[in-house]
Amino acid sequence: xxxxxxxxxxxxxxxxxxxxxxxxxxxxxxxxxxxxxxxxxxxxxxxxxxxxxxxxxxxxxxxxxxxxxxxxxxxxxxxxxxxxxxxxxxxxxxxxxxxxxxxxxxxxxxxxxxxxxxxxxxxxxxxxxxxxxxxxxxxxxxxxxxxxxxxxxxxxxxxxxxxxxxxxxxxxxxxxxxxxxxxxxxxxxxxxxxxxxxxxxxxxxxxxxxxxxxxxxxxxxxxxxxxxxxxxxxxxxxxxxxxxxxxxxxxxxxxxxxxxxxxxxxxxxxxxxxxxxxxxxxxxxxxxxxxxxxxxxxxxxxxxxxxxxxxxxxxxxxxxxxxxxxxxxxxxxxxxxxxxxxxxxxxxxxxxxxxxxxxxxxxxxxxxxxxxxxxxxxxxxxxxxxxxxxxxxxxxxxxxxxxxxxxxxxxxxxxxxxxxxxxxxxxxxxxxxxxxxxxxxxxxxxxxxxxxxxxxxxxxxxxxxxxxxxxxxxxxxxxxxxxxxxxxxxxxxxxxxxxxxxxxxx
Numbered sequence: 010x011x012x013x014x015x016x017x018x019x020x021x022x023x024x025x026x027x028x029x030x031x032x033x034x035x036x037x038x039x040x041x042x043x044x045x046x047x048x049x050x051x052x053x054x055x056x057x058x059x060x061x062x063x064x065x066x067x068x069x070x071x072x073x074x075x076x077x078x079x080x081x082x083x084x085x086x087x088x089x090x091x092x093x094x095x096x097x098x099x100x101x102x103x104x105x106x107x108x109x110x111x112x113x114x115x116x117x118x119x120x121x122x123x124x125x126x127x128x129x130x131x132x133x134x135x136x137x138x139x140x141x142x143x144x145x146x147x148x149x150x151x152x153x154x155x156x157x158x159x160x161x162x163x164x165x166x167x168x169x170x171x172x173x174x175x176x177x178x179x180x181x182x183x184x185x186x187x188x189x190x191x192x193x194x195x196x197x198x199x200x201x202x203x204x205x206x207x208x209x210x211x212x213x214x215x216x217x218x219x220x221x222x223x224x225x226x227x228x229x230x231x232x233x234x235x236x237x238x239x240x241x242x243x244x245x246x247x248x249x250x251x252x253x254x255x256x257x258x259x260x261x262x263x264x265x266x267x268x269x270x271x272x273x274x275x276x277x278x279x280x281x282x283x284x285x286x287x288x289x290x291x292x293x294x295x296x297x298x299x300x301x302x303x304x305x306x307x308x309x310x311x312x313x314x315x316x317x318x319x320x321x322x323x324x325x326x327x328x329x330x331x332x333x334x335x336x337x338x339x340x341x342x343x344x345x346x347x348x349x350x351x352x353x354x355x356x357x358x359x360x361x362x363x364x365x366x367x368x369x370x371x372x373x374x375x376x377x378x379x380x381x382x383x384x385x386x387x388x389x390x391x392x393x394x395x396x397x398x399x400x401x402x403x404x405x406x407x408x409x410x411x412x413x414x415x416x417x418x419x420x421x422x423x424x425x426x427x428x429x430x431x432x433x434x435x436x437x438x439x440x441x442x443x444x445x446x447x448x449x450x451x452x453x454x455x456x457x458x459x460x461x462x463x464x465x466x467x468x469x470x471x472x473x474x475x476x477x478x479x480x481x482x483x484x485x486x487x488x489x490x491x492x493x494x495x496x497x498x499x500x501x502x503x504x505x506x507x508x509x510x511x512x513x514x515x
Contacts, residue, residue, distance in 0.1 A: 024167075025169070030173060031053075031173040032176075032179055033147075034055075034302070035142055036179065037131050037319065038323050039179035040140075042177055042326060043135040044131070045323060045326075046330065048082070049327070049335065049441045052141075054171060055135070056162060059145075065207070066126075066232075067124055067310070068316035069122070069123055070119045071317060073112065075320065076118075077435060077488070080115070081488050082440070092120035094119070095119045096110045096118045097109060098119055108393065109397060114401075124316060131320075143164065145164065147163050151186075157173065158173050159171075175330060178298065182286075187290060190298040192291060192292050196307065197287050199286045202248060203241065203246065203284075204259075204260065205281050206255070206257070206279065206281075209237070209274070209276045214268070221379065223371050223376060224244070225263060226368060228240050239264060239274070241263060247369060252282075254280070254282070260280060285309035287358055288307040289306050289354045290304070294346050301322035301323050302318075302322055306354040311365065325349055327440065330346075337461060339512065339513045348407075406419045415495065420475075423476070425470060425476075427465050430465070434467075443462050445463065445482075448466075448481055449480050450469065453502060462510060462515050479495060481493070481494045481502055481506060483513075491513065
């Protein structure tokens, strides 16, 4: 072998790197997953094909459960400082809005913040924790082995490989990771098209402009830099053929048809159409491949929930993947990612499809249905709360397989006050361990702290009926209840806690 061939071979060999987890996709979902892994000291490389953040923000909101997730890692204040708080939400743009202010959360509002800014804050957070984030790099394929994955990457300086333990597909609806893994993505193609434009206005409407008539539906909201987001639907939106790219003249005419004027719109920075293709991955985890966000679910952008569901996927996945790599995961823990989040995806598909129909219900019958549902929002608190709970993800609960489990098992734990610190439960949550809530009033469980269990004392919560009889609860790193006990005898209670800790391999 000649000298040039030897040098080439050495260069090829030098292009093999290692990381415990490779994440394909550096949007909000991939970045949040990277941060969760780094909080567990897992080495992670994020590969993102875009060289910079896309300022055309698809998502504009962080819903209440999303803010709770941020608070559970102590980074919510930055978002609160930069966001507009909106205490209501909409279901299919019905005229009567859902009231978030009555919900059991310290954050009874949606944060209005462009996705580009959310992504920038997530990237800053993940990099600060030590995540290796590479822009301009993309996964071209991978080979799964019994105990590792060889990931093939194309970067600015050419191809290379990364040897990793797991690969996470956070790379959108056209996910390369999902396709290479052979994970099916069944569902339905687009039948309806919505449209949007980010523009300047010479005569802007009042913030929160909403209108729905037989001529179409229209929402207009303010963006940074004096821009405005126009989003709408119209009777001509039902189609199975792509009508071509949206033009400024077309957008202007649609707005005039619905609102009666164009508000002096000009200088568009983004014009787009979006469809209601609806698909759900058959598996969120297969072998050493995991999916999260749009790689796992595709839907019509109703209610601004897509990004929120995505990084809540990552919130569920991160600690489980880390525990599996570190060797302290209980049997089936990583498989529970699918069993936890797949039903959430199914519900997302159902609600998205229902709202899609209402967004395009321009017939007299459709308008009557919209009016009926809209009247039910203020008339029925139960109806309104169900819709709000699903929109905000505050109602997400992961069912227990134990029929004798306490009713709060699997639910998200509320932000209970603690008596041994001036903090609350959200402030006590950690990505790498469980929190044991000691609600005995006499600190009967204070000595149960372990490497993966932090004990925090609180008082029995008589303000929440579901929690009134709970004397102890074990809270997962993602804030959901793993176990809850009502045992009155402290000795027996401690034995029950010990058994649960053993079962969880903590």
